[in-house]
Amino acid sequence: xxxxxEISRWVTENVQRPLEExxxxxxxxxxxxxxxxxxxxxxxxxxxxxTFFVRVVVWVTVTVTKLVTEIVCxxxxxxxxxxxxxxxxxxxxxxxxxxxxxxxxxxxxIVLRIISIPDLLLSLAGVMIPKKxxxxxxxxxxxxxxxxxxxxxxxxxxxASQIFLRECNVRLIYTxxxxxxxxxxxxxxxxxxxxxxxxADLLGVQxxxxxxxxxxxGFENGFNRVVGYASEIMVFVVRDVQPPTTVGCSFxxxxxxVTIEAANLTSATPDxxxxxxxHACALTHSDNIQNLMFPNNARANNTMSxxxxxxxxxxxxxxxx
Ligand SMILES: [Zn+2]
Numbered sequence: 001x002x003x004x005x006e007i008s009r010w011v012t013e014n015v016q017r018p019l020e021e022x023x024x025x026x027x028x029x030x031x032x033x034x035x036x037x038x039x040x041x042x043x044x045x046x047x048x049x050x051t052f053f054v055r056v057v058v059w060v061t062v063t064v065t066k067l068v069t070e071i072v073c074x075x076x077x078x079x080x081x082x083x084x085x086x087x088x089x090x091x092x093x094x095x096x097x098x099x100x101x102x103x104x105x106x107x108x109x110i111v112l113r114i115i116s117i118p119d120l121l122l123s124l125a126g127v128m129i130p131k132k133x134x135x136x137x138x139x140x141x142x143x144x145x146x147x148x149x150x151x152x153x154x155x156x157x158x159x160a161s162q163i164f165l166r167e168c169n170v171r172l173i174y175t176x177x178x179x180x181x182x183x184x185x186x187x188x189x190x191x192x193x194x195x196x197x198x199x200a201d202l203l204g205v206q207x208x209x210x211x212x213x214x215x216x217x218g219f220e221n222g223f224n225r226v227v228g229y230a231s232e233i234m235v236f237v238v239r240d241v242q243p244p245t246t247v248g249c250s251f252x253x254x255x256x257x258v259t260i261e262a263a264n265l266t267s268a269t270p271d272x273x274x275x276x277x278x279h280a281c282a283l284t285h286s287d288n289i290q291n292l293m294f295p296n297n298a299r300a301n302n303t304m305s306x307x308x309x310x311x312x313x314x315x316x317x318x319x320x321x
Contacts, residue, residue, distance in 0.1 A: 004073030006321050008066055015065075019058045026051045077223075084222030088215035094208040101211060102202055105255065108228025109282075109316055116314035123310035128169040131318045134232040135160070135277065137177030138217050138257075140184040140239070147237050147262035150177040153273075156265060157235075159302075160274035163292060167304040168313050175232060178217035185209055189239040191259045193249035197242075201251055210236065210257055230319040231256045233280050235273055237265065247297070248272040250279035256317075269297040281315035283308055 030047035091101045113120075122129065137153045139146045161172040187205040191197055201207035218225060218232050225231040234257040241249050247264040250257075258276035271292070278293050286293040292302040304312065312318065 003321070004070060004077060007069050007073065011062060011065055011069070016058070016062045019054075023051050023055050023058070026054075080223040081219060084226050085215060085219065087226050088211065088222055092208050092212040092215060094205060095203050097211065098202040098204075098207045101207070104226070105228065112228055112316035113314055120310050120314040123168070123313050124306060126306070128309065128313065129320070131168075131170045131313055131320055132173050132230075133164065133170050133277070133281075133318050134173045134175055134221065134230060136175045136218060136221075136232050136234050137237065138213060138234050139177060139179045139237045140188065140213075141179075142184065142189060142239050144183050146179050147239060148265055152262075152265045153177055153235065153237065156260070156270040156273035159270045160277055163271070163274045163302045163304075164277075164312075167292070167302075168309040168318075170313060170318050175221075178213075180213050180216055182213065182216070190242060191238050191240070191249050192242045193246050194243070197249065198251055201255070210234075214257060225256055228316040230321075231317060233258060233277055233317055235260060235276070237262050245296075248276045250276040255280065271299065271302050272297070274302065275299075278304075278308075278312065281312045281317055283312055 027048070030044055030051060033044060033047065035041040036043045091097045091104075119129070119131075135157065137150065137157065139148055139150075139153075141147060157172070157174050161174070164170040164172050185205050187200065188209040191206070192200065197206075201210070213236075214225065214234050215222060218234060221230075221232045236257050236259045238259045239262060241247060241259055241261050247269070248258065248260040250259070258273070258280050260272055260276065264272055275292055283293050285295045286305070286308070288294060288303075288305075289299055290301045290303050291299065291308075292304055293308065
């Protein structure tokens with residue numbers, strides 16, 4: 001679990017390393033101090049003895065702390081992962097699962113937006129503290145054959161990383177690409193980006209399949225997807241997005257996924273993924289051709305306005321840890 005690794009890293013950076021530096025400094029001082037010959041250098045020996053003792057205490061404390069954290073964390077995360085997997089499976093049931101999913105997503109979205117108000121205000125004032133957003137690729141298949149491969153997704157992911165870091169100080173953490181074995185049902189191969197698509201997601205096989213695959217590919221992030229906070233955005237590579245001129249789709253902030261046409265990944269417009277992630281964080285279209293949220297591929301520089309930056313950062317997907 002991510003939080004466990006963060007705790008361990010925090011202990012290393014804020015406790016272990018400063019103490020080790022202190023020990024090294026003290027040892028140097030011990031070495032450099034003049035010897036008191038009248039007691040056979042007892043001052044130096046005593047000094048070394050103290051630092052040795054501190055070194056042992058630090059080592060034992062840090063090792064025990066890390067071990068306990070890891071054990072407790074592992075137990076908690078296994079329990080949470082299992083609970084989340086069960087919840088996510090329930091959410092994969094067509095109709096009822098879809099409705100619960102939508103309500104859950106709306107509630108978590110609103111609650112986490114409210115919690116993010118201080119960051120929203122700071123960002124509007126131009127102060128953007130580093131944040132992270134987690135993104136995973138998911139390659140669907142047609143008749144069991146994967147639609148593309150990871151290498152084809154990477155230029156889009158790299159470009160999205162550059163845009164969000166430059167525009168909003170949000171670091172995109174790519175958590176890999178998943179190619180589920182499960183055969184993709186026809187309903188989930190073609191996405192209608194209009195209102196019928198919204199209902200296909202809410203009530204149909206399409207949404208159920210996406211949720212099921214998310215639970216499988218994003219098992220480690222399952223609990224985050226239930227509570228919304230730091231939920232990964234899954235970039236689903238699909239066969240086709242309708243209407244014909246549309247190459248990517250996001251049903252906005254009520255979903256933890258976006259879709260992109262397989263064919264689009266090899267075209268000259270790798271900014272579609274960044275654009276769709278923008279929608280997933282509740283950004284709407286802009287009529288400025290320079291802007292990331294300009295609705296078609298003619299967009300030029302993928303800039304973001306001050307409000308878009310603040311609004312994007314206050315999404316449940318953008319987090320501090
Ligand atoms: Zn759009």
